[in-house]
Amino acid sequence: MDDATAPTAPTEAAGPGTEKGTVYFEDLEVGGKAPVRTLTLTRTDLVRYAGASHDLNPLHHDDERARAAGMKSVFGHGMFSAGVLATALTDLVGIGNLRGYKVRFTTQAWPGDVLSTDITVTSKDEAVGLVELDCQLVNAEGTAVVTGSAVATPRRRA
Amino acid sequence: MSATDLIGTQLPPATVVVERGAIAAFAEAVADASPVYQRPDAAAAAGFEAIPAPPTFTFAARLLGAFPDLQPGRPDGALDTTEIIAALRGDGGLILHAEQEFTYHRPVLAGTTVRVTGEVEDVRVTTNSRGKRMTFVRLRSDTRDEAGELLVTEVMTLLHRA
Numbered sequence: 001m002d003d004a005t006a007p008t009a010p011t012e013a014a015g016p017g018t019e020k021g022t023v024y025f026e027d028l029e030v031g032g033k034a035p036v037r038t039l040t041l042t043r044t045d046l047v048r049y050a051g052a053s054h055d056l057n058p059l060h061h062d063d064e065r066a067r068a069a070g071m072k073s074v075f076g077h078g079m080f081s082a083g084v085l086a087t088a089l090t091d092l093v094g095i096g097n098l099r100g101y102k103v104r105f106t107t108q109a110w111p112g113d114v115l116s117t118d119i120t121v122t123s124k125d126e127a128v129g130l131v132e133l134d135c136q137l138v139n140a141e142g143t144a145v146v147t148g149s150a151v152a153t154p155r156r157r158a
Numbered sequence: 159m160s161a162t163d164l165i166g167t168q169l170p171p172a173t174v175v176v177e178r179g180a181i182a183a184f185a186e187a188v189a190d191a192s193p194v195y196q197r198p199d200a201a202a203a204a205g206f207e208a209i210p211a212p213p214t215f216t217f218a219a220r221l222l223g224a225f226p227d228l229q230p231g232r233p234d235g236a237l238d239t240t241e242i243i244a245a246l247r248g249d250g251g252l253i254l255h256a257e258q259e260f261t262y263h264r265p266v267l268a269g270t271t272v273r274v275t276g277e278v279e280d281v282r283v284t285t286n287s288r289g290k291r292m293t294f295v296r297l298r299s300d301t302r303d304e305a306g307e308l309l310v311t312e313v314m315t316l317l318h319r320a
Contacts, residue, residue: 039189052180052187054221078255079217083188086213095194095204098213102259 023092025129025154034092034119034133039084041076041113049080076109081146085137088117093131093152103135103148114140122149129153161246161293161318162281168236169276169299175223178209178268184222185212209268216266216301216310217258220274228271239297239314242278246293246318256294257315263308266301272309273302279313291320 039045046060055077058065066074082103089098109115115137123132131152136144185195190212193200201209211219237245243253266272276299283293294317301310 037189045187049187052183053218055218079214079258080188082258083184083212083214087188087190090190090192090213095192095212096206096210096265098260098262100259100261101213102257104257105255 022094022155025124025131025156028092028121028124028131028154030121030124032121034088034117036116036118037084037088037091038114038116041109041111041115043074043111046074046076046080046111049077049083053077053079055079071108073111075111076113076145078103078105078146081105081109081115081137082148084115085117085119085135085146085148088119089133089135089150089152092119092133093150093154097152097154098150099130099153100151101148102150103146106144106147109137109139109145113145115145129156161283161295164237164242164245164278164295165281167242167278168233169274169278169297170232170236170238171230172220172224172274173228173230174219174272174274174301175225175228176211176219176266176268176270176272177223180219180222181209181211181215181268184215184218188212188214206265207267208270211266211268213260213262214258216260216274216299216312217314219266219272219301224274242295242297243316246295246316249320251318251320254317254319255314256317257313259313259315261311263310264303266309271304273304273306275300275302286319293318293320 050056050061059069060074060077063073086101118138119133119135121131122134133150135150136147138144182196194204198209247253276297279298280296286292294315297314299312300308302308
């Protein structure tokens with residue numbers, strides 16, 4: 001993953017016992033965007049995910065087999081894209097604070113694709129401290145490879 | 159076989175060891191550099207009793223930690239995901255992973271053993287605009303700790319295009 005670019009979510013200096021860069025419930029605004037994370041997909045990314053997930057479907061690491069199946073090359077595991085998008089979500093709301101996460105797989109991600117996360121806060125419930133977010137991973141043409149939504153309970157200021 | 163006959167089919171239950179190394183490697187593979195997934199002290203500082211698993215880890219957990227000697231008996235009629243896919247594809251067509259949904263109840267922690275059960279929750283057969291049959295199959299999996307407390311519920315939606 002490349003460095004995050006253009007953070008737009010407000011951040012506070014970390015207080016005692018908080019992770020560096022913690023974003024609090026109070027910092028999130030409806031319509032606000034999470035910092036964008038961008039990566040250029042490589043075959044190495046796919047091999048690493050295949051090994052770490054034990055998903056050894058050859059369509060994701062063997063170009064010959066992928067072309068025999070009618071694809072132009074190997075392509076990304078849907079769950080790799082979903083995992084990268086989840087990383088951007090927990091970067092925003094904090095590890096352990098996701099309550100739900102749902103994705104639809106809409107198109108393939110190909111080696112060389114520049115993939116960017118796009119996360120928007122869609123609602124806040126002050127009473128229970130819940131935020132809802134829309135999220136997607138988009139390629140350089142702006143086409144979503146994964147679209148989804150999440151529900152989270154970010155840390156609150158005491 | 160009609161696809162709707164699959165409704166209620168159990169997935170084989172699994173006993174899954176959640177290992178620190180598996181979590182660390184998985185976190186790296188989804189581009190998560192947080193020390194919470196690598197270091198027990200960082201996990202403790204973030205409020206966890208042990209290193210937690212990343213959000214999508216349980217999708218892979220059965221493949222990573224269901225060691226054969228720990229597995230319970232397989233109930234009659236249970237089918238694993240590969241067998242369900244084969245049953246759907248019996249008369250050809252394409253199978254796609256259409257959707258994946260996670261509901262998080264409690265953290266999945268390194269050093270623990272979890273139990274996974276599941277079933278075919280629903281099957282819907284529709285026809286697309288070109289008159290092709292589309293079959294959506296919802297597979298629900300529940301991951302529980304050894305005390306039986308629910309940790310994560312997952313629903314995988316498969317799409318079979320005839």
